[in-house]
Amino acid sequence: MRVAGFMPKTLEEALERAEAHIRGEEAVDIKEQRKRGSSWRSNSPVRKRGNYNSYDRRQKGLDHRRSEGRNPPTREKGMSFTPLTKTPQEILATEEVKQNFRPPRPLPKSRKNENFTQFCEFHEEKGHHPNDCFQLKKRIEEAVKLGELAHLVKGVRDKMAEGKGKEVNMVNSDEKVPHKRQRLEAWELQCVCFPPTEKGPLSSPLVVEATIGTLETHRAYIDTGAATEIMFEKFFNRLSNEERSRLQPSGTSIKGIADIPLKPLGQLTLDVCFSEGQKKRIQPLTFVVINIPSNYDVIIGRPGQCAFFMAVSVGHGTVKFPTERGIATLQPSQEAYMVEGESHRSEEDKQRLIINPKYPEQRIRVNPSLSQETLSYLEKLLTHYSDVFAWCLEDMT
Structure with a gap:
């Protein structure tokens, strides 16, 4: 056209x-x-009404x-x-x-x-x-x-x-996101407050108890900086065959845990339960499964916290969320504190290698996601060429 x-x-x-x-x-x-x-009107006959009209027309024409x-x-x-x-x-x-x-x-x-x-x-x-x-x-x-x-x-x-309706441009994610409910229940609008603490402000990570699918864990880390829920492979392998069969491919990569982006094994959705006595709440959460060593079983990120309407206070060392029976309060257990202490020590040991026996306090940091075979080969290689490193001031002159 x-x-x-x-x-x-x-x-x-x-x-x-x-x-x-x-x-x-x-x-x-x-x-x-x-x-x-x-033109039809102009050609139609007009009756004369008097001689004075014809005179006027002749005069006007002239x-x-x-x-x-x-x-x-x-x-x-x-x-x-x-x-x-x-x-x-x-x-x-x-x-x-x-x-x-x-x-x-x-x-x-x-x-x-x-x-x-x-x-x-x-x-x-x-x-x-x-x-x-x-x-x-x-x-x-x-x-x-x-x-x-x-x-x-x-x-x-x-x-x-x-005839043209109003255009609404939307950007849709490839991942399925549950629709937000239009109306909240009355119990979801309960007021959450944190009283003053006698111990002073805390800074320990919030590691609480939870039920993931059919398994209970004392190592659920509430991370306000995580953009997704993460499940580590060791905990994934403990799930039932039916639960593991729900694993679906994931096109995203995980950044921030290791020095390089991690390719996940996949993702799956399981029911998660947090409770305090009779006060409990269950929500389905989608976890991204990764295969790196960790003392945590799962990480609950911001999407999961929003699903439970969690109010997180690191200074109080407390997590609160509304339930039908009132406000539930979660605090790290003694086992969780032990897990945290072990986590720091074990992760430090796994991420650092001793390649010069003369200077055992000087260790080389490596990527924790490396396989054991690759890690062993790297340790031998660095030990063999340890003389190229400057271990003291004399080596720098």
Whole structure:
């Protein structure tokens, strides 16, 4: 489809120009019908009412012919043009019109001296304004009739806008995100507060008890900085066959745990239960499974905390969340503190190698996600070339 002298770039533009072309033809047809109606009236017989009327008409005709001899009337008189959304000067300023419109006929001498203060860009001469140029208006009217400028007819864009609904652009994630509930239950709106603590502000990680699927764990780490829930492979292997069969491929990578991004084994969704006596709550959470050593079993990130409406206070060493029976409070158990102490020591030992027996306090940090075979080979290689390292000040001179 070729409209207005060039190919439309989009379907919407093509439909708009087609609609404009139709509106332009309708406007021209209406004008032609009006002309035919006026000519029919002018040719109809008129009854004479008296000789004085014929005398007046003869006198007026004589005066009219005399005035025409002095100032010939412009052809614009009696001719109507289609209402447009732009003025002739604005239409002429577009590149399409400049390229497609043929040059106009020269102005007659009688009109060249009408007004020296105005300049017509269409004729490129002084004498009148382009908005008053009859030839330009006529050329534009022809272009409207041919459909080249029909999109400028008043009302076309408004009509196109009426049938177009409001567009809402949304960005959707590939991962399935549960829809938020429109209305919260009354018990979910309970007030959560933290009283002053006598022990002073704490800084230990929040490691609490939880039930993940069918397994209980004392090593669920509440991490307010994690963007997802993480399950470590050693805990995943303890799940039942039915639960492990839910593992699905994951296209994301995990950053922040190791020095390099980690490729997960997959992801799975399990029911998670946090409780304090009779106050408990169960929510399904999606875990990303990774295969690096850790003293934690799972990490509950921000999505899981939001699912339980958790209020986390590291300074109080407490996690609170609403249940149907009231506010539940979770605090790290003694076993959790022991796990945390072991975690620091074991992780330090696993991530650092002794490659020079003379300086056992100086260790080399390595990636904990490396396999045991790779780790052993790396340790032998570094030990063999340990002399290239500077172990003391004398080695640096």
